[in-house]
Amino acid sequence: MHYFLTDVPERTQKPRDKGFTMAMDKGLSVRQAEDFVNVCGEYVDIVKLGWATSYVTPNLDAKLNVYREAGIPFYFGGTLFEAFIVRDQFDDYRKVLDKYEMPFAEVSDGSIELDHDKKCEYITKLSEQVTVLSEVGSKDAEKIIPPYKWIELMQKELDAGAWKVIGEARESGNVGLFRSTGEVRSGLVQEILTKIPFEKIIWEAPQKAQQVYFIKLMGSNVNLGNIAPEEVIPLETLRLGLRGDTFDHFLGQKG
Amino acid sequence: MHYFLTDVPERTQKPRDKGFTMAMDKGLSVRQAEDFVNVCGEYVDIVKLGWATSYVTPNLDAKLNVYREAGIPFYFGGTLFEAFIVRDQFDDYRKVLDKYEMPFAEVSDGSIELDHDKKCEYITKLSEQVTVLSEVGSKDAEKIIPPYKWIELMQKELDAGAWKVIGEARESGNVGLFRSTGEVRSGLVQEILTKIPFEKIIWEAPQKAQQVYFIKLMGSNVNLGNIAPEEVIPLETLRLGLRGDTFDHFLGQKG
Amino acid sequence: MHYFLTDVPERTQKPRDKGFTMAMDKGLSVRQAEDFVNVCGEYVDIVKLGWATSYVTPNLDAKLNVYREAGIPFYFGGTLFEAFIVRDQFDDYRKVLDKYEMPFAEVSDGSIELDHDKKCEYITKLSEQVTVLSEVGSKDAEKIIPPYKWIELMQKELDAGAWKVIGEARESGNVGLFRSTGEVRSGLVQEILTKIPFEKIIWEAPQKAQQVYFIKLMGSNVNLGNIAPEEVIPLETLRLGLRGDTFDHFLGQKG
Numbered sequence: 001m002h003y004f005l006t007d008v009p010e011r012t013q014k015p016r017d018k019g020f021t022m023a024m025d026k027g028l029s030v031r032q033a034e035d036f037v038n039v040c041g042e043y044v045d046i047v048k049l050g051w052a053t054s055y056v057t058p059n060l061d062a063k064l065n066v067y068r069e070a071g072i073p074f075y076f077g078g079t080l081f082e083a084f085i086v087r088d089q090f091d092d093y094r095k096v097l098d099k100y101e102m103p104f105a106e107v108s109d110g111s112i113e114l115d116h117d118k119k120c121e122y123i124t125k126l127s128e129q130v131t132v133l134s135e136v137g138s139k140d141a142e143k144i145i146p147p148y149k150w151i152e153l154m155q156k157e158l159d160a161g162a163w164k165v166i167g168e169a170r171e172s173g174n175v176g177l178f179r180s181t182g183e184v185r186s187g188l189v190q191e192i193l194t195k196i197p198f199e200k201i202i203w204e205a206p207q208k209a210q211q212v213y214f215i216k217l218m219g220s221n222v223n224l225g226n227i228a229p230e231e232v233i234p235l236e237t238l239r240l241g242l243r244g245d246t247f248d249h250f251l252g253q254k255g
Numbered sequence: 256m257h258y259f260l261t262d263v264p265e266r267t268q269k270p271r272d273k274g275f276t277m278a279m280d281k282g283l284s285v286r287q288a289e290d291f292v293n294v295c296g297e298y299v300d301i302v303k304l305g306w307a308t309s310y311v312t313p314n315l316d317a318k319l320n321v322y323r324e325a326g327i328p329f330y331f332g333g334t335l336f337e338a339f340i341v342r343d344q345f346d347d348y349r350k351v352l353d354k355y356e357m358p359f360a361e362v363s364d365g366s367i368e369l370d371h372d373k374k375c376e377y378i379t380k381l382s383e384q385v386t387v388l389s390e391v392g393s394k395d396a397e398k399i400i401p402p403y404k405w406i407e408l409m410q411k412e413l414d415a416g417a418w419k420v421i422g423e424a425r426e427s428g429n430v431g432l433f434r435s436t437g438e439v440r441s442g443l444v445q446e447i448l449t450k451i452p453f454e455k456i457i458w459e460a461p462q463k464a465q466q467v468y469f470i471k472l473m474g475s476n477v478n479l480g481n482i483a484p485e486e487v488i489p490l491e492t493l494r495l496g497l498r499g500d501t502f503d504h505f506l507g508q509k510g
Numbered sequence: 511m512h513y514f515l516t517d518v519p520e521r522t523q524k525p526r527d528k529g530f531t532m533a534m535d536k537g538l539s540v541r542q543a544e545d546f547v548n549v550c551g552e553y554v555d556i557v558k559l560g561w562a563t564s565y566v567t568p569n570l571d572a573k574l575n576v577y578r579e580a581g582i583p584f585y586f587g588g589t590l591f592e593a594f595i596v597r598d599q600f601d602d603y604r605k606v607l608d609k610y611e612m613p614f615a616e617v618s619d620g621s622i623e624l625d626h627d628k629k630c631e632y633i634t635k636l637s638e639q640v641t642v643l644s645e646v647g648s649k650d651a652e653k654i655i656p657p658y659k660w661i662e663l664m665q666k667e668l669d670a671g672a673w674k675v676i677g678e679a680r681e682s683g684n685v686g687l688f689r690s691t692g693e694v695r696s697g698l699v700q701e702i703l704t705k706i707p708f709e710k711i712i713w714e715a716p717q718k719a720q721q722v723y724f725i726k727l728m729g730s731n732v733n734l735g736n737i738a739p740e741e742v743i744p745l746e747t748l749r750l751g752l753r754g755d756t757f758d759h760f761l762g763q764k765g
Contacts, residue, residue, distance in 0.1 A: 002315050003351045006342045027743030029545035035284035039312060052752035053743050057549060060512050083752055086761060087516045096513045111757040139754035170754065172718075208427075233282030233308050242307035242338055244394035244425065247366040251341060257570050258606045261597045290539035294567060463682075488537030488563050497562035497593055499649035499680065502621040506596060 008240050009220040009250050014071075016045050018199040019221030019239070020164075023232055024171065024206075025074075026050035030062045032229075037070035040232040044072055046104065048225070050171060051079035064100060078108025078135050081122075086112050090122070097130055107157075108135035110168055116153065120160035127161035133202070134160075137168025137176030147191040154196050165196070169204030169226055177203065177210075184213045198222065206231075211238055212245045220250075263495050264475040264505050269326075271300050273454040274476030274494070275419075278487055279426065279461075280329075281305035285317045287484075292325035295487040299327055301359065303480070305426060306334035319355060333363025333390050336377075341367050345377070352385055362412075363390035365423055365431075371408065375415035382416035388457070389415075392423025392431030402446040409451050420451070424459030424481055432458065432465075439468045453477065466490055467500045475505075518750050519730040519760050524581075526555050528709040529731030529749070530674075533742055534681065534716075535584075536560035540572045542739075547580035550742040554582055556614065558735070560681060561589035574610060588618025588645050591632075596622050600632070607640055617667075618645035620678055626663065630670035637671035643712070644670075647678025647686030657701040664706050675706070679714030679736055687713065687720075694723045708732065721745055722755045730760075 012019035023044045028036060037044070047067055054060055054076055067074045076096075084093035097105055107123045119134075126132050134157040136150055145153070154165045167189075168176030177185055192201070198218055204226040205211045214222045220239040227235055237243040241250030267274035278299045283291060292299070302322055309315055309331055322329045331351075339348035352360055362378045374389070381387050389412040391405055400408075409420045422444075423431030432440055447456070453473055459481040460466045469477045475494040482490055492498040496505030522529035533554045538546060547554070557577055564570055564586055577584045586606075594603035607615055617633045629644070636642050644667040646660055655663075664675045677699075678686030687695055702711070708728055714736040715721045724732045730749040737745055747753040751760030 001310060003310070003354070004347065005310070005338055006344065027549055027740065029549045031286070031541070031545050035286050039282055039284045039314060042313065043311070050744075051754065052747050052750075054512065055515065055750070055752055056553070056743055056746045058552065059549060079752065079754060079757065082757070083515055089516065092514065099513070111754045230282065233311055234305075236311045237307050240307075240310070242310055242334065244306065244334060244366045247334065247337070257564065258609070259602065260565070260593055261599065286541070290541050294537055294539045294569060297568065298566070485537065488566055489560075491566045492562050495562075495565070497565055497589065499561065499589060499621045502589065502592070 020045045020223035022225035024050045033066040036229045047074040051077040073103040075104035078106040105130045110139040123160040134162035135166040151195045166202045173206040275300045275478040277480035279305045288321040302329040306332040328358040330359035333361040360385045365394040378415040389417035390421040406450045421457045428461040530555045530733035532735035534560045543576040557584040561587040583613040585614035588616040615640045620649040633670040644672035645676040661705045676712045683716040
C-alpha cells in the first residue's frame with residue numbers, strides 16, 4: 001500500500017484460511033513465474049500447475065524453486081491425478097509427489113468415473129503424505145449434480161481428510177458451479193453454504209463476473225480459485241471495493 | 256520500419272495531440288513494463304495504471320521509473336480519484352499525485368454520483384497541479400446518458416481545464432460508448448463529433464472491432480484508449496491499413 | 511517428461527511433417543520470445559510473425575535471432591505479402607525475404623482479389639527462393655467458398671510448389687474454416703480430407719474447441735496453426751489426451 005484510504009475492507013494475511021487466492025499456472029516460464037511472484041506474491045496463497053501441463057513443461061524443477069523461494073505452495077491439477085488413476089498407476093503418482101516434494105495434492109474425478117468411497121480412500125491415503133484438496137463437480141457440462149448431492153460429496157471428502165474442497169469450474173468457468181454461459185448456479189451455491197462452512201470451500205471463479213458474485217455474496221475474504229496470473233491484482237482490487245464492480249458494495253457497508 | 260511500403264497512411268509523431276494511444280497497465284511487473292516500452296514505446300503516448308490497481312501493486316515506484324525513463328507519461332485510473340473523493344480525502348489525493356510526481360490525473364465519476372459543477376471544480380483545481388484528463392460516461396450499463404448531454408458534459412469539462420476528455424468503456428468495452436454486447440453506440444459517437452473537436456476526445460476502445468470502427472470513421476490518427484499492452488502493436492497495424500480489418504479501407508483512399 | 515504415464519499417444523518429433531504446431535507472434539519482445547522458446551521450443555515447429563506486425567515492431571532482427579538460435583523457422587504473415595502485392599512491390603518483397611534470411615514465406619489472398627493463376631505463379635516464383643506455405647480462404651466472413659472449390663484451390667497451390675496449404679481462420683477463429691460463432695464448418699473439413707492428404711494441410715485453429723475438433727477427427731498429429739504462444743503448452747496436453755476435453759477420446763482408443 002503506497003497511500004492511505006480509509007474504510008477499505010480488511011483482508012486476511014498469510015497464511016490464510018479464508019480470503020484465499022488459488023492461481024493457475026498453465027505453462028509459465030521461469031522468468032514469468034518470477035515476475036508473477038514479485039507482483040502477486042503477497043496475494044497468492046497457492047499455485048495450481050493447471051491440469052497435466054506439468055507433463056509437458058520442460059522447466060518444472062526450476063519453476064517449483066521459484067515458488068518455493070517465494071514461500072508459495074503448489075500442486076498438480078486434478079487431471080494429472082486422474083491420468084495416473086485411470087492407468088492404474090496410483091503408486092507411481094505417490095512417488096511423483098515425493099520426487100517433487102509437492103506440499104499439496106488434488107483428488108478429483110472431473111474426467112473419470114470414480115466410485116465415491118474409492119475417491120475418499122484416495123483422499124485419506126494421500127493426506128498421510130501431503131495436504132489434500134479435493135474437488136467436486138464434473139468437467140462434463142451435461143453432468144448436473146443436484147445441490148443435496150454436492151453437499152453430501154463435499155462433507156464426505158472433508159471427513160475423509162481433505163483440507164478444503166474445491167467447486168469445479170475449469171479454466172474457462174462454464175461447467176460445475178456455472179452454466180455453459182458462465183452464469184453462476186446461485187441456488188446451488190447458496191444451498192451449499194447452508195451446510196458447509198464457507199472457509200472450507202475454494203470456489204473456482206476464472207471470470208470477473210463470477211468473482212464479483214462470490215465477493216458480493218460472501219465478502220472480501222471468500223476463497224477463490226483458477227485465477228489467471230494477470231488477474232490476481234484485478235481480483236485483489238475487487239476484494240477491496242476498489243474497482244467499479246464492487247465499489248458500491250463495500251461503501252454501502254461502511255455507512 | 257524495416258522495409259518500405261508505398262502509400263501507408265501517415266501517422267503523427269510524438270508528442271501527439273491526435274493519433275494518440277493510451278494503454279492500460281493493470282499490474283505489469285517491472286520486467287514486463289520494460290518489455291512493453293521496448294516494443295511499444297514509440298506508439299504509446301500515455302499509460303493508465305488501471306482503476307485502483309496501484310493500491311495493491313508492490314512495485315509502483317520502480318515501475319513508474321521505467322515509464323519515466325522511456326519518456327512515457329502515466330496516470331492513476333479515475334476509480335482511484337473516486338475512491339479518494341467518496342472518502343472525502345481529496346487533499347490526500349493531491350499529496351499522492353505530488354509524492355509520485357504524476358504528470359497527469361484523471362477526474363471521473365464512473366462509480367460515484369458527483370454533482371457536475373463539483374466535478375468541474377475538481378478538474379480546475381487539479382489542472383493547477385497536473386494535466387487533467389476527464390472522463391464522461393458511467394461504468395453502470397443501466398445509466399444511459401443521451402447524446403446532447405454527453406456533449407454538454409464534455410464541453411464543460413474542457414472549459415473547466417481538462418486537456419482532453421475520455422469516452423468511458425471500461426477494460427471490457429461494454430458500457431458508456433458501447434452496448435452491453437460491445438457494439439458501438441454509433442449515433443452517439445457521430446453526434447458528439449458534430450460539436451467536440453475530434454482531437455479533444457480519447458475513445459476507450461479495448462476491443463478490436465471498436466478500434467476498427469473509430470479508425471474507419473475518423474482515420475489513422477484518432478485517439479484511442481484502454482488498449483491492452485499486447486494489443487498496441489496490433490492496433491498500430493490497424494491504423495496503417497496493414498491488417499485485414501482496415502486493409503481495404505485505406506487502399507480505397509489511395510485510389 | 512518428468513514422470514512416466516502409460517498409453518500416452520505417440521507424438522511425432524522434429525522436424526515434423528505432421529503433428530506440426532504453427533504459433534503466432536503478434537509483437538513479442540525479445541525477452542518474451544526467449545521465454546517462449548525456452549518453454550515451448552520442443553513443440554513449436556514454426557512461428558508466424560502475425561500479418562504485418564513486423565512492419566511496426568522495432569526489434570525484428572534481434573527477435574529473429576532468438577528463433578534462429580532455437581532452431582525454429584519463421585515467416586511473415588500473408589497479409590504482409592498482400593500489402594506488397596497490392597502496391598505492385600513484389601520485387602521489393604523478394605528482397606525483404608532475402609534481407610532477413612526468411613526460410614519460409616506465405617502466399618495468401620485473404621484481403622485482396624488475386625487471380626488464382628497469378629497466385630500460383632507467385633507460389634512457384636517464391637518457392638525458388640524459400641519454402642512456401644499458401645493459404646486458402648478469405649478473411650471476409652461474407653465470402654463463402656464451397657468445398658469443391660477449396661479442394662481445387664488447395665490442389666493447384668500444392669502443384670504450384672506450396673509445401674503445405676493453410677486453412678484460413680484469422681487470429682480470432684471466426685472466418686474461413688469457421689462460422690462467425692467460431693463453430694467448425696465440419697462438412698467442409700471432412701470433404702477436403704477426402705481429397706487432400708491430411709499432412710499437407712495446416713488448420714488454423716486459435717480457439718480451444720476448434721483444436722479439440724481437429725484432434726478428435728484426425729488424431730494427436732494433426733497440423734494446427736495460429737496458436738497463441740501461451741496456448742502451445744495447453745494444446746500439447748490436448749494432443750496427448752491429458753486435458754479434460756480429449757481425456758476420454760484417447761482412453762477409448764487404448765481399450
